Amino acid sequence: MAADAITELSRQSEPGQRLGSKEELRRMLGVSAGTLNEAMRLLTSRQIVILRPGPGGGVFAAEQTALVKLGNAVLAREVGSALLDEARVVRSALELPIALDAAEHASDEHTAAMTAAIEKMSAAIDDKDVLEFLHATWAFHGRVADAVRNELLRQLYASLLDLIESSTISAAAARPTFADEMRERLEIHRALLVAIARHDATAVVEAVARHGA
Numbered sequence: 001m002a003a004d005a006i007t008e009l010s011r012q013s014e015p016g017q018r019l020g021s022k023e024e025l026r027r028m029l030g031v032s033a034g035t036l037n038e039a040m041r042l043l044t045s046r047q048i049v050i051l052r053p054g055p056g057g058g059v060f061a062a063e064q065t066a067l068v069k070l071g072n073a074v075l076a077r078e079v080g081s082a083l084l085d086e087a088r089v090v091r092s093a094l095e096l097p098i099a100l101d102a103a104e105h106a107s108d109e110h111t112a113a114m115t116a117a118i119e120k121m122s123a124a125i126d127d128k129d130v131l132e133f134l135h136a137t138w139a140f141h142g143r144v145a146d147a148v149r150n151e152l153l154r155q156l157y158a159s160l161l162d163l164i165e166s167s168t169i170s171a172a173a174a175r176p177t178f179a180d181e182m183r184e185r186l187e188i189h190r191a192l193l194v195a196i197a198r199h200d201a202t203a204v205v206e207a208v209a210r211h212g213a
Helices: 002-011 022-029 033-045 066-076 081-105 108-127 130-146 151-174 179-197 201-212
Strands: 018-020 049-052 058-061
Touching (some): 002 018, 002 022, 002 033, 002 058, 018 022, 022 058, 033 130, 081 151, 081 179, 081 201, 108 179, 130 151, 130 179, 179 201
Antiparallel strands (some): 018 058
């Protein structure tokens, strides 16, 4: 709801227009700082807003490219099972080029963000929190995408992640998930992180193959 409200505010504004500070928007929407930060992550990945630090900074309306408008139009659609199936197929096909691009260009900052997501996955297993584990898993893939230099590839993949996550995570959370299964998924994602951090293309291919198995 916070992301939808800021999206509408951005659409009513000129590109580059300041929408307010994060704190001003948080108070206006009546949400927590954590909720606003998650909304900002989503909106910056969709290039709906731009965050600028320092004096005079804040949240600004972004100029949306044709690709971004198309992606957001897809996300705004009522999602049916056929569309979700198609999205999963395309996302699966993009996993390897995404991971290889990330391995080539990932900085220490990128790998630190991926590591933080892995740590949240591990903590969720300890807490037996399936929903948090799923959120952290999607967040990990989002942080991998952040390292991708190919803008078209990154935007398409990010849109697919948002579409699949928003449409399936509630149903997935209701499904019984055992700790052993979660630990196995954690180790697969950890192997992908190590491969990317080492810029090891061969290890990336192996990790993605395990992920899709």
